[in-house]
Amino acid sequence: MHDVHDVEEAERMGRARSRIFFVLAMVFFAGQSMYFTSSPATRDSHARIGAWLILVILILLLLATGGFVFRGRKVRDLLNDETFRLNRLAAQATGFWVTIITALVVYVESIFEPMTFNEAIHIVVTLGVGAALISFAVRERRAHRIG
Amino acid sequence: MNRLREMRDSNGWTQAELAARVGVSRKTINTVENRVFTPSATLAIKLAQALGLSVEQLFWIER
Numbered sequence: 001m002h003d004v005h006d007v008e009e010a011e012r013m014g015r016a017r018s019r020i021f022f023v024l025a026m027v028f029f030a031g032q033s034m035y036f037t038s039s040p041a042t043r044d045s046h047a048r049i050g051a052w053l054i055l056v057i058l059i060l061l062l063l064a065t066g067g068f069v070f071r072g073r074k075v076r077d078l079l080n081d082e083t084f085r086l087n088r089l090a091a092q093a094t095g096f097w098v099t100i101i102t103a104l105v106v107y108v109e110s111i112f113e114p115m116t117f118n119e120a121i122h123i124v125v126t127l128g129v130g131a132a133l134i135s136f137a138v139r140e141r142r143a144h145r146i147g
Numbered sequence: 148m149n150r151l152r153e154m155r156d157s158n159g160w161t162q163a164e165l166a167a168r169v170g171v172s173r174k175t176i177n178t179v180e181n182r183v184f185t186p187s188a189t190l191a192i193k194l195a196q197a198l199g200l201s202v203e204q205l206f207w208i209e210r
Contacts, residue, residue, distance in 0.1 A: 007163045082186065082190055083171075083172065
């Protein structure tokens with residue numbers, strides 16, 4: 001049996017996580033829309049590509065672990081319970097389908113307008129990871145608002 | 148369909164108290180009560196045990 005204080009702390013952390021993930025998804029998409037609308041000459045600097053790569057890895061780690069990895073085991077077990085796992089599974093499925101559909105669109109598009117391998121990967125990964133993150137954040141926010 | 152809210156209220160427990168007894172978040176109890184989330188068999192058994200009921204008394208399928 002857990003302590004009620006642990007449940008209340010997990011509740012606060014869960015609400016904070018859904019808000020943080022939602023804001024992170026918005027920041028990610030805003031940053032990438034600026035990237036894709038900038039001129040190709042300035043677009044592919046090492047700093048911009050490095051920042052994108054770090055953000056993508058961070059998002060994947062957050063989705064894989066649920067975040068708050070340094071918190072106590074008891075609270076994390078409550079935080080990452082059955083509904084969390086179900087929402088994450090659904091978000092991963094959304095990310096998978098968006099990735100596949102984007103890859104197909106990019107494949108067809110590249111026949112008419114050639115693009116580099118790096119550009120294609122950037123588009124596919126950005127939309128796939130971003131869709132999974134926003135799907136998870138929306139599902140968690142909805143679950144917290146019910147009742 | 149379930150009688151989770153009714154049975155929790157009859158015990159005088161809050162959602163957080165039931166969540167602590169079962170080992171899940173308050174969000175999970177809330178979504179089960181509102182029939183948004185269908186719990187796994189394991190969670191259904193834990194909920195029934197915490198409330199001193201059988202799973203069939205707590206959950207049923209509407210025909």
